[in-house]
Amino acid sequence: MSTLASKLKELEELTSNAKKIQDDMLEEILKANANTEYLRRFLHGSSDKKLFQKNVPVSSYEDVKPYIERVANGEPSYIISGEPITNFLLSTGTSGGKPKIYPTNNKYFEDFAFFLALSSAIISKYVDGVQEGKMIMFLNTIMLSTTPSGLDLAPATTSYAMSDYFKKQPSKCYTSPDEVILCVDSKQSMYCHLLCGLVQREEVVSMASSFASTLVQAISFLETHWKELCANIRSGHVSEWITDLSCRESVSAILGGPNLDLANLIERECIQKSWEGIITRLWPNIKYIRSISTGQMSQHIPTLEFYSNNLHLFSPYYAASETFFGVNVNPLCKPQDISYTFVPNMSYFEFLLVDEGINEEIVDLVDVKIGCYYEPLVTNHFGLYRYKMGDILQVTGFYNSAPQFKFVRRKNAVISVQVETTTEEDLLKALNHAAHVLESSGLMLMGFTCYSDISTNPGHYVLYWELKAKKTNGIVKLDNKVMVECCCVVEDSFNVIYKTLRSKSGQIGPLEIRVVQQGTFDSLMEYFISKGASASQYKAPVCINSPAVLAILEDKVLARFFSDKSPPV
Structure with missing residues (x-):
């Protein structure tokens, strides 16, 4: 039985x-950990499930x-x-604030x-030929640090x-x-990933990163550096600013020597006015894109579809520094x-x-009910209970049991600025509606974040947007009417409590969109990287x-724009 077939079995x-x-x-x-200092006071050495569920409290990071x-x-x-701790994983700290550290050992890397093998087997079942070619994988590492006791401390991808x-x-x-x-x-x-990927363009069958945002960043990086990349391919030499010697030597070996035809081909594609479908134009044999595109990453789906000519996006699994959860068994959905x-x-x-x-x-894994919403609780081998x-x-169904x-x-x-709560889901839904308005002006949303401005009276929501023209080197023209409409569409997508406080009682002020310069969200990423985050795992807050x-x-x-009317309740 092949490795892929055995994984599916x-x-x-x-x-x-x-x-x-x-x-x-x-x-x-529990047999391994019941006598740890943390669990002993609840279980007194027992590994009984009922005692565990009765006595061990739900825990937070604090x-x-x-x-x-x-x-x-x-x-x-x-x-x-009860098992040796050999590593600590570092969360990025962009989802919930400060970075967290999690104890682990080789079992985590085995999982x-x-x-990775399981998601590869699943996509191979549905898409022919993906095992024969190569993947452009935008993965990089950060410098390892250590805990005071000398154990390695790094993000999961680096480790x-x-x-x-x-x-x-x-x-x-x-x-x-x-x-x-x-x-x-x-x-x-990033530069070397793109250079290697372009040189081997005919062999590329997929493109991947941990998160969809990294792929959008990669295409933006390509848009800035394609002339230099072409010059490297044309001359057969890697740019002098690539100073990492082992990186430089290995990439030079792949580059091989001058390749005028390839450089001219890439130039012909990149010089066009629109970069719509640029991924499939540069990599003609690519079959799918693999990257997490759920949750806050869903904001990047329209941009990736534009750049890839609607190539299929495969979101392979749900995982975290704490544990691995689940796989997407329907990759073509x-x-x-x-x-x-x-x-x-x-x-x-x-x-x-x-x-x-x-x-x-609290219910067990097999006892959840379809349609209900849950927060998962994790008990792992390394100290989380x-x-x-x-x-x-939300439970959507069952695969076997x-x-x-x-x-x-x-x-x-x-x-929130009052008693209302606007969730991540609410925001992403609102952005999706506003994206249709932007499209009429030939603009794409490249990044966003928000905060509650309570320095004004009443307080109001502020959304920071980075916009980009769909045409190459196109100037972002901000039409006041379009941007104000975006403000109104966003507000109209929020829940009834927000609308009531905004419209009837005036306890929430008009929503504001602040458009920032191109490259702002790259600067934001650089700030978090300087604080220890990994580029491969980075998620804009x-x-x-x-x-x-x-x-x-x-x-x-x-520029700043405000909603000019209250949303209907």
């Missing part, structure tokens, strides 16, 4: 026996942070984990490799790329050599219909029902309250 077995695998998973975790920090500072792993599990992958599946992926300079890495089938051998999963009328009802993820998911979930929003990503981040945005504001 394994998926069937796992999802068909979800209840037993979950019970066995909890028993395995609850486990003191224990995690003690291990990071050199105290024994058994404070929180990482399993999920995985430096692990033995990454090295065991087929070396020829990516257009870029390992030296480019391991380059810690994100600009040099529309982006808005993506659900993730939970894989029961990753961690022990419970679900907190999100319903104001029910008090903290009934840990609240802060994500809101394993439930399928649609990612709805981050629980804490809300904006949906809502902000950091004075430093606001200062970056305010410095780039080109």
Whole structure:
């Protein structure tokens, strides 16, 4: 049996026996961890499931942070984990504020490799020929740091790329050599990824990154640097500013020597007035794009569809630094219909029902109900017990006995100035409506964030938008009528409480859109990278309250527009 077929068979077995695998998973975790300092006070050494559910409290990061920090500072792993802690994973800190650190060991990287192989098997089942070609993978690393006790501390993608599990992958599946992926300079890495991908354009069958935002950034980078890339291909020499020696040498070997025909071909495509379909024009054999495009990443779907001539977007899995959750078993579905089938051998999963009328009802993985909304609780091997993820998911169905979930929003990503709460889901829905208005002016939304401005009376919502013309080098012309209409369309998409406070009582002021210079969201990313975030895992914050981040945005504001009418209730 081929590796791909065996992975698909394994998926069937796992999802068909979800209840037993979950019970066995909890028993395995508790037997290893019941005598840790954290769990002993609740379980007194027992591995009984009922006692666990009765006595162990639901936890947040603030609850486990003191224990995690003690291990990071050199105290024994058994404070929180019966298994040795060998690494710490660093979250980016862009979703919920400050970066968090999570203890782990090689099992996490084993699971990482399993999920990559599983998603590869799933797409291969539906799309022919993807195993024969190569993938342009926009993956890079950051400099490893260490905890006070000397253990490695890095984002999950960096830690995985430096692990033995990454090295065991087929070396020829990516257009870029390992030296480019391991380059810690994100600009040099991006340039070399594109150069390698262009040189091997005929072999490319897919393009990938962790998040959709990285792919949009890659195309913007290409738009800025294509002339230089063509010059490199024409001369057979890599630009002098690529100073990472191992990266330079490996890319030079792929470049091979001068290639005038290829340079001229790329130039002919890039010099055109519109970059619509540029991905399929430069990489004619590409079959799909693989990247997370759910949640806040859904804002980039229209842009990627424009650049790729509506090439299929495959959102492969739902994962986090805490654990791996589920895979997309229907890779050809529309982006808005993506659900993730939970894989029961990753961690022990419970679900907190999100319903104001029910008090903290918690159910097992196989007992969730279709249509209901839940927040997942994670119990893993490394020290998280009934840990609240802060994500809101909706059950859409079952695959065998394993439930399928649609990612709805981050629980804490809300904006509010009064008693109303506008969620991430509300904002993304509103942006989708406004995008249709922008389209009439030949504009695309390249990035957004928002905050509650309560310095005014009444307070109001501020949305920062970075816009781009669909035509190459096109000037972004801001039509006041169009932009004011965008403000109104956004407000009209919000819930009835917002509209009532805005229209009838005047407790919320007119919504404001502040258009910022092109490249502003790149500057935002550079700021977070300077604070330790990874370019591969970076997600622009949906809502902000950091004075430093606001200062970056305010410095780039080109124009301000306000809603000129109250939304109908």
